[in-house]
Amino acid sequence: xxxxxxxxxxxxxxxDDIPFRDALAGLTADDWAELRALVSTIDDHQAPYGExxxxxxxxxxxxxxxxxxxxxxxxxxxxxxxxxxKSIVERCDSAALAGASAEDCLRTLTVxxxxxRFALGTLVEAFDRGLVxxxxxxLLETTxxx
Numbered sequence: 577x578x579x580x581x582x583x584x585x586x587x588x589x590x591x592d593d594i595p596f597r598d599a600l601a602g603l604t605a606d607d608w609a610e611l612r613a614l615v616s617t618i619d620d621h622q623a624p625y626g627e628x629x630x631x632x633x634x635x636x637x638x639x640x641x642x643x644x645x646x647x648x649x650x651x652x653x654x655x656x657x658x659x660x661x662k663s664i665v666e667r668c669d670s671a672a673l674a675g676a677s678a679e680d681c682l683r684t685l686t687v688x689x690x691x692x693r694f695a696l697g698t699l700v701e702a703f704d705r706g707l708v709x710x711x712x713x714x715l716l717e718t719t720x721x722x
Contacts, residue, residue: 592654596679599649600719607648608721614644615712618703625703638699641708642689651689652682662687668702670710681715 603611618637625635645651656662661680664672665687673684688708692698702708716722 593677593679595652595654596682599652599682600678602649608716608719611644611712612716612721614641615709615716618709618712626697626700635700635703638703641703641712642699645685646689650682651686654683654686656683656687656690659683659687662691665691665698665702665707668705668707670705670707673707673710673714676711676714676718678715678718681711681718684711 618641621637625638661683663669664684673681676684688699688702699708713722
């Protein structure tokens, strides 16, 4: 389970969750359909994700995914280096996403995008190890869009 889910001790939504909820609220039914199709493409992908075709993130599937999340505002600005949950990315720990909230899914996506700027290949490794797939499936599940 992701540490620091953004919930208060009384179960109310933390103000820290608001930008993530706003990003999710901005998605249309067509966006959710496109994300489901993208997840299906990722699930069906057979080649290594890092096979480059000149795409900025390494491979076409990785690039298409990151363009989608970036274009839809799902990379949300927050103090990601201070977030305890970033250890999921550091360990590439898909199992830790089992209880993740939708907001924590977006936090993790943001950490992946930002971390790749500092350590090129972070995204490709996350795809190769199934972290991104698990994360996107959990996002669809927690938002009722699976």
